[in-house]
Amino acid sequence: MTADKPIFDPAQWQLSEQQARLGAMARELGQSRFAERAAHYDRHATFPTENFRDLHDAGLLGICIPEEQGGHGADLKTYMLTAAEIGRYCGATALTFNMHVSSCLWTGPLADDLELPADVRESLEAGRSRHYRRIIEQGAIYAQPFSEGGAAAAGKVAFGTTATRTEGGWLINGKKIFASLSGHANYYGALCTELKDKDDTPSRRNTMYVAVPADAQGVRIEGEWDPLGMRGTVSRTLIFDNVFVDSEALLMPRGVYFSAAKQWPHMFMTLTPSYMGIAQAAYDFTVAYLRGEMPGTPPVKRRMYPTKQLAVAQMRIMLEQTKSLWFQSINEAKCSPDRESLIRAWSAQYTVMENANEIAQLAIRTCGGQAMLRSLHLERLYRDSRCGALMLPWTAELCMDMIGKAALYEDGESDE
Numbered sequence: 001m002t003a004d005k006p007i008f009d010p011a012q013w014q015l016s017e018q019q020a021r022l023g024a025m026a027r028e029l030g031q032s033r034f035a036e037r038a039a040h041y042d043r044h045a046t047f048p049t050e051n052f053r054d055l056h057d058a059g060l061l062g063i064c065i066p067e068e069q070g071g072h073g074a075d076l077k078t079y080m081l082t083a084a085e086i087g088r089y090c091g092a093t094a095l096t097f098n099m100h101v102s103s104c105l106w107t108g109p110l111a112d113d114l115e116l117p118a119d120v121r122e123s124l125e126a127g128r129s130r131h132y133r134r135i136i137e138q139g140a141i142y143a144q145p146f147s148e149g150g151a152a153a154a155g156k157v158a159f160g161t162t163a164t165r166t167e168g169g170w171l172i173n174g175k176k177i178f179a180s181l182s183g184h185a186n187y188y189g190a191l192c193t194e195l196k197d198k199d200d201t202p203s204r205r206n207t208m209y210v211a212v213p214a215d216a217q218g219v220r221i222e223g224e225w226d227p228l229g230m231r232g233t234v235s236r237t238l239i240f241d242n243v244f245v246d247s248e249a250l251l252m253p254r255g256v257y258f259s260a261a262k263q264w265p266h267m268f269m270t271l272t273p274s275y276m277g278i279a280q281a282a283y284d285f286t287v288a289y290l291r292g293e294m295p296g297t298p299p300v301k302r303r304m305y306p307t308k309q310l311a312v313a314q315m316r317i318m319l320e321q322t323k324s325l326w327f328q329s330i331n332e333a334k335c336s337p338d339r340e341s342l343i344r345a346w347s348a349q350y351t352v353m354e355n356a357n358e359i360a361q362l363a364i365r366t367c368g369g370q371a372m373l374r375s376l377h378l379e380r381l382y383r384d385s386r387c388g389a390l391m392l393p394w395t396a397e398l399c400m401d402m403i404g405k406a407a408l409y410e411d412g413e414s415d416e
């Protein structure tokens with residue numbers, strides 16, 4: 001099998017040695033193992049357990065865990081580039097990998113950038129070491145259930161899932177929808193609102209980020225999972241019914257998640273690499289198909305027709321635009337970005353999520369009827385790609401809202 005070329009060539013995009021190395025590792029795993037398993041997970045809407053085992057064996061479950069604690073010590077950009085390579089071969093694996101890695105990014109590289117009092121920093125470090133050990137030593141998998149079906153996941157109101165103080169810890173109550181990895185994660189990294197007692201008024205400032213053990217009493221998974229795309233994510237409904245957690249369950253000390261989410265908005269771009277990978281895969285499929293080189297199809301060339309050449313040119317331009325904007329945005333990502341950088345991040349998010357689907361639909365139109373048969377993977381790319389624009393808090397619509405407002409209003413301006 002000829003090895004696929006990187007999405008971002010290390011020399012041309014001036015990647016670090018670590019970025020090139022981790023990208024190559026992910027690509028190799030993706031091409032040699034994930035690609036052939038993807039159809040099964042998609043068809044049966046089952047979780048990519050074997051892929052997660054491979055990711056653990058390769059040390060990639062700890063990609064963002066510091067090197068001195070057994071991980072690769074990758075920063076946000078390095079993680080994004082690596083995850084995009086996985087997305088080329090199995091979108092659902094890349095998306096669930098993202099949910100897992102987010103637990104390390106929030107608590108690690110992002111939290112390291114925050115100004116925190118010494119005692120809070122100390123408790124952050126003690127807490128995260130515990131979680132990191134579980135990931136490195138036991139291959140523990142973390143999910144990231146934030147969504148509740150209301151405005152909380154968009155960052156507009158406090159989470160309806162609550163953590164009420166009780167002796168020795170908290171009682172967690174609530175419901176999370178679209179909880180990817182449900183039934184397969186070892187811990188659910190849930191966002192909830194801390195309440196001193198049942199009469200306390202919920203506030204976003206009191207958001208807690210808690211690792212609820214999957215086997216804790218009161219954790220339940222409900223509903224079926226039979227969606228259009230990203231079927232291997234197994235994003236069912238999670239119920240917390242009076243689940244007791246002690247202080248060891250805190251992924252971040254109280255109050256830290258609220259600051260991190262405010263100061264590190266680029267973190268929400270971590271949902272994009274899966275779709276960056278899908279965009280590349282849909283383009284690669286089209287080129288191979290038109291050249292008569294797609295495995296499993298007769299070696300019929302279609303590249304000589306001018307309409308095909310034009311269509312591929314259109315797809316390539318769109319792919320280059322998407323890659324460039326995305327790369328610039330992850331390159332400049334930092335704590336407390338200015339307005340211009342933030343507008344670019346929303347634009348990049350919008351562009352990846354919408355263009356991945358546009359490129360996939362052009363691929364189907366261009367390759368034609370045989371290419372949309374389920375025996376090939378293009379139709380899966382098309383279905384998976386449609387899911388990106390729906391992901392909160394930065395859905396395509398919300399990105400447009402935010403870009404428009406930020407472009408027209410300076411901070412604090414109104415028309416009153």
Ligand SMILES: Cc1cc2nc3c(=O)[nH]c(=O)nc-3n(C[C@H](O)[C@H](O)[C@H](O)COP(=O)(O)OP(=O)(O)OC[C@H]3O[C@@H](n4cnc5c(N)ncnc54)[C@H](O)[C@@H]3O)c2cc1C
Binds near residue numbers: 150
């Ligand atoms: C494959 C997949 C996997 C997922 N995995 C996870 C996961 O692991 N964890 C998790 O927490 N969530 C996950 N989600 C959920 C996702 O992030 C969204 O929460 C979910 O798609 C929202 O669906 P909804 O119908 O409740 O959207 P709604 O909140 O009803 O929004 C519908 C649309 O209205 C718009 N909208 C929403 N709020 C506003 C607003 N305040 N102002 C203006 N417009 C608004 C948005 O454009 C949105 O697309 C996943 C979703 C998918 C598709």
